[in-house]
Amino acid sequence: MVPVSYYFALSAILFTLGALGVLIRRNAIIVFMSIELMLNAANLLFVAFARTYGALNGQIYVFFVIAVAAAEVAVGLALIVAIFRSRQTVNLDEISSMKG
Amino acid sequence: MPTFTALDFQILLPQIVLVSWACALLLVSVFARRAGPGLMPLLSALGLLVTGIFVAFQFNLEAEGFGGMLVADGFSAFLSLLVIFGGLLTIVLSYNYLQRMDWAKPEYYVLMLFSISGMMLMGAAGDLIVVFLALELLSIPLYVLAAFAYPDKRSEEAGLKYFLLGAFASGFLLYGVALVYAATGSTSFTQIVAALATAQPLYLATGAGLILVGLGFKVAAVPFHMWTPDVYQGSPTSVTAFMALGAKAAGFAALVRILLVVFPSVSAQLTPVLAGLTVATLVVGNLLAIAQSNVKRMLAYSSISHAGFLLMAVSAYGSDAARFDLVASVLFYLLAFALASFGSWAVVMALEHKEGRGLEFADYAGLGRKAPGLAAAMVVFMLSFTGVPPTLGFAGKFYLFRTVLEAGQVGLALVGVLTSLVSAYYYLRLIVVMYMQKGTPKVHDDRSLAWTAGLTAAATVVLFLFAQPLFGWAAQALLKIF
Numbered sequence: 001m002v003p004v005s006y007y008f009a010l011s012a013i014l015f016t017l018g019a020l021g022v023l024i025r026r027n028a029i030i031v032f033m034s035i036e037l038m039l040n041a042a043n044l045l046f047v048a049f050a051r052t053y054g055a056l057n058g059q060i061y062v063f064f065v066i067a068v069a070a071a072e073v074a075v076g077l078a079l080i081v082a083i084f085r086s087r088q089t090v091n092l093d094e095i096s097s098m099k100g
Numbered sequence: 101m102p103t104f105t106a107l108d109f110q111i112l113l114p115q116i117v118l119v120s121w122a123c124a125l126l127l128v129s130v131f132a133r134r135a136g137p138g139l140m141p142l143l144s145a146l147g148l149l150v151t152g153i154f155v156a157f158q159f160n161l162e163a164e165g166f167g168g169m170l171v172a173d174g175f176s177a178f179l180s181l182l183v184i185f186g187g188l189l190t191i192v193l194s195y196n197y198l199q200r201m202d203w204a205k206p207e208y209y210v211l212m213l214f215s216i217s218g219m220m221l222m223g224a225a226g227d228l229i230v231v232f233l234a235l236e237l238l239s240i241p242l243y244v245l246a247a248f249a250y251p252d253k254r255s256e257e258a259g260l261k262y263f264l265l266g267a268f269a270s271g272f273l274l275y276g277v278a279l280v281y282a283a284t285g286s287t288s289f290t291q292i293v294a295a296l297a298t299a300q301p302l303y304l305a306t307g308a309g310l311i312l313v314g315l316g317f318k319v320a321a322v323p324f325h326m327w328t329p330d331v332y333q334g335s336p337t338s339v340t341a342f343m344a345l346g347a348k349a350a351g352f353a354a355l356v357r358i359l360l361v362v363f364p365s366v367s368a369q370l371t372p373v374l375a376g377l378t379v380a381t382l383v384v385g386n387l388l389a390i391a392q393s394n395v396k397r398m399l400a401y402s403s404i405s406h407a408g409f410l411l412m413a414v415s416a417y418g419s420d421a422a423r424f425d426l427v428a429s430v431l432f433y434l435l436a437f438a439l440a441s442f443g444s445w446a447v448v449m450a451l452e453h454k455e456g457r458g459l460e461f462a463d464y465a466g467l468g469r470k471a472p473g474l475a476a477a478m479v480v481f482m483l484s485f486t487g488v489p490p491t492l493g494f495a496g497k498f499y500l501f502r503t504v505l506e507a508g509q510v511g512l513a514l515v516g517v518l519t520s521l522v523s524a525y526y527y528l529r530l531i532v533v534m535y536m537q538k539g540t541p542k543v544h545d546d547r548s549l550a551w552t553a554g555l556t557a558a559a560t561v562v563l564f565l566f567a568q569p570l571f572g573w574a575a576q577a578l579l580k581i582f
Binding site: 008011015018019022028031032035038039041042043045046048049053055057058061064065068071072075076079080082083085086087092095096097098 | 229232233236240243244247250251253254256257258259260261263264267268270271272274275277278279281282285286287329330333334
């Protein structure tokens with residue numbers, strides 16, 4: 001059996017990649033994908049430790065998170081599409097007009 | 101095998117009422133398109149009132165439901181009533197404003213109700229996963245509301261920025277929750293506390309830190325505040341008023357409960373972090389507010405600085421002497437902030453014109469002569485924000501500082517006092533502009549805005565006279581659990 005620390009390391013790597021993606025990438029869709037990566041890193045941690053503890057609650061939480069992520073997709077993509085329609089770009093630097 | 105009892109549903113009843121009301125209103129909005137624009141705000145306000153009555157019955161309840169996932173106590177009841185009050189004020193502020201700006205759509209009110217139900221859940225959460233779900237329930241409608249003036253470009257931009265950074269923050273929060281789960285095998289507050297002795301300290305401290313980051317984003321603490329000025333400026337002003345109070349109150353409620361109930365054992369690690377956040381928030385919020393020429397942005401930075409004052413009290417959570425006063429003073433300050441905040445946004449809305457005009461400091465010149473009532477109310481709000489007697493803001497700050505001193509954090513209190521002095525500069529500048537500079541501001545004749553401003557200003561002054569008994573009552577009635 002794969003030790004739980006391996007899952008932990010993988011999830012930490014995924015989370016870091018996601019966080020870096022949000023900070024570095026400028027395309028709204030890619031930023032959004034990176035956020036999903038962060039959520040899934042947490043999911044992996046939940047599932048791995050649910051197995052370690054022999055408990056089901058961690059696996060149930062993953063369903064909650066997936067449902068929340070789906071709701072976020074609905075709102076987020078709608079926002080991005082709306083912005084693309086009015087500005088023909090989803091580059092965050094070009095979208096940003098308010099300063100100060 | 102856990103089973104549901106009548107008590108579980110009694111605890112959840114206000115949420116059930118509010119959410120089913122909101123769902124019903126969605127249907128109403130589809131089938132009653134011809135009923136006139138006044139129907140939805142009226143029905144939403146009615147729903148909030150009914151929910152408020154159900155909450156009021158819970159004031160003396162002291163119970164846990166759904167296996168500890170939800171908690172009903174004076175703290176959660178107070179918070180629920182505060183956000184319901186905020187919701188009612190927002191409806192009053194919104195109706196004419198949305199019509200005038202051509203943004204009136206019935207979904208606006210439904211989204212607000214959903215968001216309020218999330219805020220109520222934040223205060224009642226007894227489980228980290230419920231905190232996460234409540235945070236999403238309050239945030240997702242707010243993302244839509246921020247972009248509600250679509251196709252206004254600023255509003256779209258505000259919606260997208262709020263969404264991306266909000267979702268980023270909930271990613272941090274969720275990973276923190278997962279780490280705490282990894283450390284203790286549970287997310288329930290009581291079970292985490294029970295498992296602390298055997299918990300992996302590194303997981304636990306990292307998890308607590310990430311949860312702090314996630315909630316720090318929501319309450320706009322520096323360095324997680326980047327979204328605040330843009331989102332506050334770009335959103336419809338009624339939405340800004342709503343999220344300025346609602347998101348902050350809910351975020352602090354969850355933060356206070358999590359820190360006091362779950363993480364007293366890591367207070368040695370977390371207190372310096374919280375103190376650092378406090379100092380950064382106070383300094384950055386107040387200094388950047390000085391540089392603003394747009395009143396909405398100035399109020400946004402002012403809102404950041406108020407998050408700093410609240411954090412100042414929260415960072416005293418490790419001290420046994422202060423924890424009781426901490427909760428009472430945070431709730432009290434939120435009430436003072438709510439009144440002054442809604443009032444000042446009402447004045448801003450009275451001067452706002454289409455396409456974001458009428459929002460600069462220069463547009464306020466001569467307001468003292470043109471609309472003496474509004475200007476006088478604005479003076480009261482600015483004094484309350486600064487913390488000058490006789491306003492509720494002074495009493496609020498007094499109790500916050502007392503809490504910090506009780507915990508022996510003199511340095512933090514000093515930073516708080518100094519930054520308060522700095523804040524006087526930009527608040528008083530608005531007063532100077534209104535009374536000393538000549539101009540002819542264009543003010544909308546909107547009675548609901550004038551009444552809101554007048555009543556909240558009156559409440560800010562009158563409640564100050566009763567601050568002492570009010571605080572004592574709050575401390576005794578609400579806080580048995582802590």
